Amino acid sequence: MPSEKTPKSHGRLSISASLQPRDLMGERPRVKGSWTAKIVTLFPQAFPGVLEQSLTGRALDQGKWALETIDLRPFGIGKHRNVDDTPAGGGAGMVLRADVVHRALRQAAMGTPASRKDWPVVYLSPRGKPFDQATAKRWSQAEGITMLCGRFEGVDQRVLDYHRVEEVSLGDFVLTGGEIAAQAMIDATVRLLPGVLGNEESTEDESHANGLLEHPQYTRPAEWEGRPIPEVLLSGNHAKIDEWRREQAENLTKERRPDMWDAYKGTAD
Structure with missing residues (x-):
C-alpha cells in the first residue's frame, strides 16, 4: 500500500x-x-x-x-x-x-x-x-x-x-x-472611533482622558453589604456631583499614580 x-x-x-x-x-x-x-x-x-x-x-x-x-x-x-x-x-x-x-x-x-x-x-x-x-x-x-x-x-x-x-x-x-x-x-x-461606543461622552471622563484616573463608579442597589452609595450621588445636585467626582479623581491619581499627578499639576499650573 x-x-x-x-x-x-x-x-x-x-x-x-x-x-x-x-x-x-x-x-x-x-x-x-x-x-x-x-x-x-x-x-x-x-x-x-x-x-x-x-x-x-x-x-x-x-x-x-x-x-x-x-x-x-x-x-x-x-x-x-x-x-x-x-x-x-x-x-x-x-x-x-x-x-x-x-x-x-x-x-x-x-x-x-x-x-x-x-x-x-x-x-x-x-x-x-x-x-x-x-x-x-x-x-x-x-x-x-x-x-x-x-x-x-x-x-x-x-x-x-x-x-x-x-x-x-x-x-x-x-x-x-x-x-x-x-x-x-x-x-x-x-473604541475612540466615531460611532463605536454609541455614547461619545463616555470617553471624556474615563481614566487618562483628562490626565487623571477615573472617579469611582456606583449603581444599584443603593446599599449593598452595609455599604451605601455616597449620598452626594443621589442628591440630584449635578454641580456637587461634578465637584465630588473631580476630588475623587484627583485623590486617586495622587495616591496611585504620582507621575500622572505631577504632570497634571504642571499642566494646570
Whole structure:
C-alpha cells in the first residue's frame, strides 16, 4: 500500500506560501474609508481574538473598522521559509531578518498613504515609547495603522529605520510576541472611533482622558453589604456631583499614580 505524502513543515506547523493578506472581515460589510488595522505576524490565526467580542466586534461586523493580517512566514527564505537568523556579533536567540520583514511591510503599504501621520507603521517592542491614551487618540485620527508583531530577540534595526517604523511598548515587561500588545492597542484605538461606543461622552471622563484616573463608579442597589452609595450621588445636585467626582479623581491619581499627578499639576499650573 503506497504511503501518503505529507506536506512540508517547519517544526510542527505546515507552511502555506500564500502572500495574499488575510481579510478578517469575511462576510462583514466594509464601510468605504473605514479605519483599518493591518497586522504583520507569524501567527495570523491569533486574530481577531478578543477584538471580535463586545463593542469592537460589533463595530467590526458593522464595517466601522477593518482588520487584515499579513502572514510573515510566506516571505521567508528558502525551502523552509526561514524568517530569522542569528544575531550579528553573537548572543542568544534569533532576530527577524531585514529582507523578510521588508517584503511584508512593502505589501502592507500597498494602497496606504505614505504619510506616517495618516498611516502610522508601528513595531510592538518592549524598548518602545510607552503606549498611552494620547497615542490611541492620535492613531484613531489616522486612516489606519500597520503593526509589526515581533518574535524572538527582535527585528533587524535596518528595516525599522528604512520604513520609518515607530516603536511602541505596552508596558515595562516582555511578552513572547507582539500579538497580545497589538490587540490591546487596537482595542484602545477602535473604541475612540466615531460611532463605536454609541455614547461619545463616555470617553471624556474615563481614566487618562483628562490626565487623571477615573472617579469611582456606583449603581444599584443603593446599599449593598452595609455599604451605601455616597449620598452626594443621589442628591440630584449635578454641580456637587461634578465637584465630588473631580476630588475623587484627583485623590486617586495622587495616591496611585504620582507621575500622572505631577504632570497634571504642571499642566494646570
